[in-house]
Amino acid sequence: MDDTGGTSGDGARTTAANCVAxxxxxxxxxxxRCTLEVAAALAADGADVGVFDAAFATQGLAAHVEGQIAPDLTALLTDEADAPLSDGLTTLDVAVPGRVAVCPAFAPFERFARAKTPDAARRLETRLTAAAERFDHVLVDVPPIAANQAIAAVNAADRAVVVAPGTTRGADAVQRMRTRLTHVGAEADLVVATRGTFEGADCEVPESGVVEPDGVPACLDDGGAFAGAIVELAAAAVGRDVSDAFDGGGLLSSVERYVN
Structure with missing residues (x-):
């Protein structure tokens, strides 16, 4: 295995990954949080997972990376557009058979503004497409659809998973997001409610009790309802049953309806 993607046991490159926004x-x-937890669950099952941060304004993925972040994803789309993708990848320190390699956004306003231009968005789509050929799974943390990089991310993805708080406000936001996705030629393949639920949610992810960035991902140490929800979400979002990796033979019945 090199630092840009996955290989099978005999050294052959794996088939193209599912790219999920x-x-x-x-x-x-x-x-x-959902993106990182699902990535960890997939890696616990032996997958090589790439996680990309298209939420340039909040840059939340960077909080989970120790040390210097250079180049970040916005640099790979602007000033260092010719650099290999591997330059921007950091492997998270999680004790799993697979790997979670993250490409966070961590940039001053001037650069992340340039990373939202149409040209940079096209580069993002190209980067994600290339990553999907190298990783077993590519997951993208995408902000509400209101900027070029968010549109590029859903265009590159095989599936779009809409995440909303489990409240009336969240349910209303899902309806608006469905409309926006339709406007850019995509659709919501799955709706996830967090910290509660609402009618129309396909999956529910409860509170985990872990809120500090250095405690995430928490599903690997949970063993309870939170881990079970992440196992179900991984199956629904990616189509991969990871329950065996969680000593979860009993979880299989709850996820098999999502797995082809």
Missing amino acids: FVGATGGAGTT
Whole structure:
């Protein structure tokens, strides 16, 4: 395995990955958290997972990366557009058979503004497409659809998962996000409610009790309802049953309806 993607046991490159966009219906929905938890669950099952931060304004993924972030994703789309993708990847320190390699956004306003231009958005789509050929799964943390890079992310993705707080406000935001996705030629393949639920949600992710960035991902140490919800979300979003990695033979019945 090199630092840009996955290989099979005999050294052959794996087939193209599923690229999934986790789209926040509103701010504070828990989109970054869901993206990282699902990535960890997939890696616990042995997958090589790439996580990309298209939420340039909030830059939430950077809080989970130790040390210097250079180049970040915005630099790979602007000043260092010719640099290899591997230059921007950091492997998270999680004890799993697979790997979670993240490409965060961590930039001054001037650069992340340039990273939102149409040309940079096209580069993002190209970067994600290339990553999907190298990783087993590519997950993208996407802000509400209101900027070029968010549109590029959903265009590059095979599926769009809308994440919303489990409140009336969250349910209303989902309807608005469905409309926006339709306007850019996409659709909501899955709706996730966090910290509560609402009618129409396909999956529910409860509170985990872990709120500090250095405690995330928490699903690997949970073993309870939170981990079970992440296992179900991974199956629904990616189509991969990871329950065996969580000593979860009993979880299989709850996720098999999502797995082909």
